[in-house]
Amino acid sequence: MIVKMKFVNISGPRSDIDRVMDLYLSRYEIQLESALSELKTVDNLRPFVEMNPYRDALLKAVQFVGFLEDPDKTLPDTKMGLNDIFELIRTTNEEYLKLQSQQDQWKKKKEEIAARQKVIEPFRPMGGDLGKILNYKYIAYRFGKMPVEQYQKLEKYLLNDLDAVFVKGAQDGTSVYGAYFAAPADLQKTDAVFRSLHFERIEIPAQYEGSPEEASQKLLKEMYEIQKKIDDLDKEAAKMLEQKASQLVWAKQRLEELAHNFDVRKMAARVEDKKEDYYILCGWMAEEDVKKFMAEAEQDDKVFVVVEDDHDSYFGEPPTKLENPKIFKPFEMFVGMYGLPSHDEIDPTLFVGITYSFIFGVMFGDVGQGLLLVIVGALIYHFKKLPLAGIIATAGVFSTIFGFMFGSVFGFEDIIEPLWLRPIDHMTTLPFVGKLNTVFIVSIAFGMLLILVAMVLHIINAFRGHDVQGAWFDPNGVAGLVFYGSIVAVVVLFMTGHKTPAGIVLLVMFGVPLLLILFKEPLTNTLLKKKEKMKEGAVMFLVEGFFELFEMLLSYFSNTLSFVRIGAFAVSHAAMMEVVLMLAGVEGGHTNWVVIVLGNLFVCLMEGLVVGIQVLRLEYYEMFSRFYKGSGRKFEPYNKNRKMEK
Structure with a gap:
């Protein structure tokens, strides 16, 4: 069956539009039409140009609820008013940003340590005390890597004839890491030989202690400790949000509704002159809903409802809403695939x-x-x-x-x-x-x-x-x-x-x-x-x-x-x-x-x-x-x- 529709005009003081949406229209189904284009007989119509005051708070509420473990099963705390909701979002955001700031500092430090560990990692198989090696006065050194095939040439043809020592580090699929040591007098000749072998030098800062293995392990341990602190901050943030879970869920629901109701201004129009400033909303409602709405708003002196029966008062035909017995409800899908019936079909x-x-x-x-x-x-x-x-x-x-x-x-x-x-x-x-x-x-x-x-x-x-x-x-x-x-x-x-x-x-x-x-x-x-x-x-x-x-x-x-x-x-x-x-x-x-x-x-x-x-x-x-x-x-x-x- 096709539900009979009525075209309604709703108007009242401009400042009262949010109350009307929240108190009345949020509980009824209404297909709003653009008042600016529909009400062709009304003069001095103007659009609303106001920013949604709930949007920023809603974005934060959505973010916090998204962090909750199971928000769908959380019962909302409906006792909070609008001011309480804004205060909750503000204080929660401050606490969360404080924890995030601490976490960002630890993450930055971890990245710095990871970069240092990545430099020393390929040289872990080498022995020696880096603190001493990096401060040699009478022995020159170069840390770096060369292609595997060039290292094989070095071992086979050149190593015995060089006045230098090459200490091998780690080896991967393409490169061999290591360092060569030579007397300062022979360094120029040795550098030339290794350059011909495509040796790429890697600078090792003088900030490591112990052997490369010990230095790498120490850095990995520091990274592990920092990650624990980051995880602890995550747990602290989760615990803080879980303690406020019921309040945050309600805040999200309520702000969604208020933000959505505020956006009704996109479909509304203003009529402003020297004497008055009021809004106009218009759209389609089921006939039964219109009767209930008008009966409910009858004693409200700030709401004026007019039901239009004259087709010339609005554009277009009524939309179609189907209402059939439950057993036939699924077959509405086949009807919709072909096309919904118009209001006179x-x-x-x-x-x-x-x-x-x-x-x-x-x-x-x-x-x-x-x-x-x-x-x-x-x-x-x-x-x-x-x-x-x-x-x-x-x-x-x-x-x-x-x-x-x-x-x-x-x-x-x-x-x-x-x-x-x-x-x-x-x-x-x-x-x-x-x-x-x-x-x-x-x-x-x-x-x-x-x-x-x-x-x-x-x-x-x-x-x-x-x-x-x-x-x-x-x-x-x-x-x-x-x-x-x-x-x-x-x-x-x-x-x-x-x-x-x-x-x-x-x-x-x-x-x-x-x-x-x-x-x-x-x-x-x-x-x-x-x-x-x-x-x-x-x-x-x-x-x-x-x-x-x-x-x-x-x-x-x-x-x-x-x-x-x-x-x-x-x-x-x-x-x-x-x-x-x-x-x-x-x-x-x-x-x-x-x-x-x-x-x-x-x-x-x-x-x-x-x-x-x-x-x-x-x-x-x-x-x-x-x-x-x-x-x-x-x-x-x-x-x-x-x-x-x-």
């Missing part, structure tokens, strides 16, 4: 819910697999609230019902007797056609009935929308209904062996509706008393009309024939399960239950998906296209997901 949710589930059940009739769909779909819908899961569960109910009608339980057709027939076996003899599967015949008859129902719904929508041509002369209007209904009646009479109407009656039944459809435009202009001339000549009008009628007749035939797929899938489902049972060796007496289980799962998943898509195709192309436009816009309340207990 019929909500097709109930129609979709009934026809989709029924057709799915016929095409996928099996007691066991139907119950499986019910259980799985119901569980997923219960825990995840996925609309598709609810649709699967409802369709599974009808699958189970038609499973009893067809006598099929997980593909076995010898467990229960069918209440109606077995789709793969039952035949019916028709005049001029011969024997034909009964399910095919019933499917076409059912399709004809659905097409007639869709035409009736089209006529209702046309009358509600004051569409004269659509109601009377459209192929889906009264003329089309009479024509197609006549065809259905004649076919049924002929196939059941009854006499068909006389030729003159058939001529009237078929001819008059076709003529009405052919001349729909001039007839509509006549009824509406419009004097419009044909844009093209009479001959072109008749030629175009002829081809349109021919196309219409083809569409009637193809749309009706499309419903054969209902019976085809009912038969194919039974045939697929026969194949599964044959592969499982049921007929031979040696049943392979693994094949039975896997086969049922495969059929349930694959055919269930295909059937679901095919039924949706029938809904959209064979039924929706006849009566439904789906041109509505979704109702988007400004305070969606912002409701809070007062």
Whole structure:
């Protein structure tokens, strides 16, 4: 069902807008429209230009709550007023920044130590006291690294001929680290040799004590101690925030609401003159909510509410809000996929819910697999609230019902007797056609009935929308209904062996509706008393009309024939399960239950998906296209997901 909407104007003193949002509108769903563009008859409208005073505090509250271990399970402390909330955010921020400042100092010191440790790390395998080495007076030294292949040349060809000593440090995939020592007199020659070996010098500051191993270990220990202090500060901050958890959660919730309510100014307008300064809000509310809101605000002398019934007072059409019984609620997803109904259309949710589930059940009739769909779909819908899961569960109910009608339980057709027939076996003899599967015949008859129902719904929508041509002369209007209904009646009479109407009656039944459809435009202009001339000549009008009628007749035939797929899938489902049972060796007496289980799962998943898509195709192309436009816009309340207990 489509909820009836009302367009409301709300006004009051400019300074009172936050109170109205917080006290009233935060508890009702209202789709706000821009007052500056909607209220075209009001003079001196101006926009609000104010900064949101809650935004900065809200950002801090969101940050602090994000640090909490489990904020969703924390009960908010609702006793705090707005001033208390601001004071809480201020003091918490000061404490947190103080801890962060200390932590940043320790992190900076740790980075400095890490840089020093990184320098000395590659020289850990070397011995010696760095404090002494770095202060040698009579021995020159160079610390650095060289490529592995160059070090191999040094060892093999040059080391014995140099007046220098090379002490190797660590080695990685590409480089060898170490230091060479030489007398100052030989240093120039030694430097030249090592430069030719691509030796890259690494400066070692005179700030290390002990061997490279000892110096590295000492630095690592200092880094570990500093990291402990950083972690302790993290724990202290977490403890401080946890102590204020309930207050912070409430502060976040309350500030979110206040900031959101303040932002209503983007949709509001101001009217300011010498005497008064007030705000104007306008938008759509459900009729029931409007009544409750007006009754609640009746004694409030600062709130003025006007309900607009004149369409000229606002732009656009009312938004669409659907409200259906819980069992049909999931099917709103299919309606939304096609397009929401406009305010003067019929909500097709109930129609979709009934026809989709029924057709799915016929095409996928099996007691066991139907119950499986019910259980799985119901569980997923219960825990995840996925609309598709609810649709699967409802369709599974009808699958189970038609499973009893067809006598099929997980593909076995010898467990229960069918209440109606077995789709793969039952035949019916028709005049001029011969024997034909009964399910095919019933499917076409059912399709004809659905097409007639869709035409009736089209006529209702046309009358509600004051569409004269659509109601009377459209192929889906009264003329089309009479024509197609006549065809259905004649076919049924002929196939059941009854006499068909006389030729003159058939001529009237078929001819008059076709003529009405052919001349729909001039007839509509006549009824509406419009004097419009044909844009093209009479001959072109008749030629175009002829081809349109021919196309219409083809569409009637193809749309009706499309419903054969209902019976085809009912038969194919039974045939697929026969194949599964044959592969499982049921007929031979040696049943392979693994094949039975896997086969049922495969059929349930694959055919269930295909059937679901095919039924949706029938809904959209064979039924929706006849009566439904789906041109509505979704109702988007400004305070969606912002409701809070007062």
